[in-house]
Amino acid sequence: MYASLLNPQIVGWSIVVSDRVKTDLQGRTVVVTGASSGIGAAAARRFAERGAEVAVVGRSPERTAALAREIGAQAHLVDYGRLTDVRRLAEELLARYPRIDVLANNAGGFFNSRKESEDGHELTFQVNVLAPFLLTNLLLDRLAEAPDGARVVNTASMDHGKGHLDLDNLNSAGGGYNWRRVYSTAKLATVVLTQELARRTRDTSVTAACFHPGVVASNVARDSTMMRVLMGTRLAKAMMSTPEQGAEPLVHLATTADMSTGNGAYFNRLVHEKSANAQAADAQLAQQLWERSAQLTGLTATPGV
Numbered sequence: 001m002y003a004s005l006l007n008p009q010i011v012g013w014s015i016v017v018s019d020r021v022k023t024d025l026q027g028r029t030v031v032v033t034g035a036s037s038g039i040g041a042a043a044a045r046r047f048a049e050r051g052a053e054v055a056v057v058g059r060s061p062e063r064t065a066a067l068a069r070e071i072g073a074q075a076h077l078v079d080y081g082r083l084t085d086v087r088r089l090a091e092e093l094l095a096r097y098p099r100i101d102v103l104a105n106n107a108g109g110f111f112n113s114r115k116e117s118e119d120g121h122e123l124t125f126q127v128n129v130l131a132p133f134l135l136t137n138l139l140l141d142r143l144a145e146a147p148d149g150a151r152v153v154n155t156a157s158m159d160h161g162k163g164h165l166d167l168d169n170l171n172s173a174g175g176g177y178n179w180r181r182v183y184s185t186a187k188l189a190t191v192v193l194t195q196e197l198a199r200r201t202r203d204t205s206v207t208a209a210c211f212h213p214g215v216v217a218s219n220v221a222r223d224s225t226m227m228r229v230l231m232g233t234r235l236a237k238a239m240m241s242t243p244e245q246g247a248e249p250l251v252h253l254a255t256t257a258d259m260s261t262g263n264g265a266y267f268n269r270l271v272h273e274k275s276a277n278a279q280a281a282d283a284q285l286a287q288q289l290w291e292r293s294a295q296l297t298g299l300t301a302t303p304g305v
């Protein structure tokens, strides 16, 4: 019974994105970050089964190579804790793939205590927001050239509802670090930047969406002792979705034929939802967050308004 509460597909909630999907992905290239485990690995397998050329992007050399070998794909390594590494990855992808049809920004996570990246940014914000923002911008021209239209799918979380963006303190500096609030805020930024990306690319064939994958049994809590213990119990595992179930919305949003009603939107699994967080609908904040993120990642050229 509890499992069905957490698994929309079991109780049969309505699916409001178009159910017309591109099932044959032959000739298409899909980039999946955080693909060495969990939701990303499950999604990468599904894309490969449908014939896509998959760029398996991961941090762990062993796990990334193993998954790439398993699905006959190419492994690409990156550490999102270093923005220079994100730039190197973008160059590697641009050199290797003449077309990119889907960018799944899925890498993410949270940390027990406040850590800073090599670039001096709070690490949760860098890994979940700044690094994928930079990668997306660096790949955007290639995405816009995709012959059948390209899709950016960002893995957000329903936790974004509890986030609060303070443009003057995106670094979560000062005392009282609360990993949950910091993670929720990072995922709120994902929701806000997805909308802003859709707005800034509205004259191109690129569309974007973000989603909550459900509560998924994965390694996402590896850096939080408390969450690792909570998510590791047998009862908790029985209540959670599998990575394959968590990957379903990602694969669907990446391949759904018609995004005209969902461009820039947030989906709770496959249900198009209006966010309960008022900041998610603040267009001025979205514009400012985009500009601030560009500044923090050293981007000089981003799509205009």
Ligand SMILES: NC(=O)c1ccc[n+]([C@@H]2O[C@H](COP(=O)([O-])OP(=O)(O)OC[C@H]3O[C@@H](n4cnc5c(N)ncnc54)[C@H](O)[C@@H]3O)[C@@H](O)[C@H]2O)c1
Pocket: 033, 034, 035, 036, 037, 038, 039, 040, 058, 059, 060, 078, 079, 080, 081, 106, 107, 108, 109, 127, 155, 156, 157, 158, 212, 213, 214, 215, 216, 217, 218, 219, 220, 221, 243
């Ligand atoms: N598991 C859940 O219940 C849940 C719920 C909501 C959202 N999410 C989100 O789903 C996404 C996938 O998580 P998952 O549950 O599959 O967990 P996971 O830990 O298996 O996957 C996270 C991936 O992100 C990668 N990653 C983390 N830090 C990185 C870094 N510094 N550089 C490069 N890659 C890095 C990891 O290597 C891993 O492949 C994350 O964005 C997570 O926040 C998960």
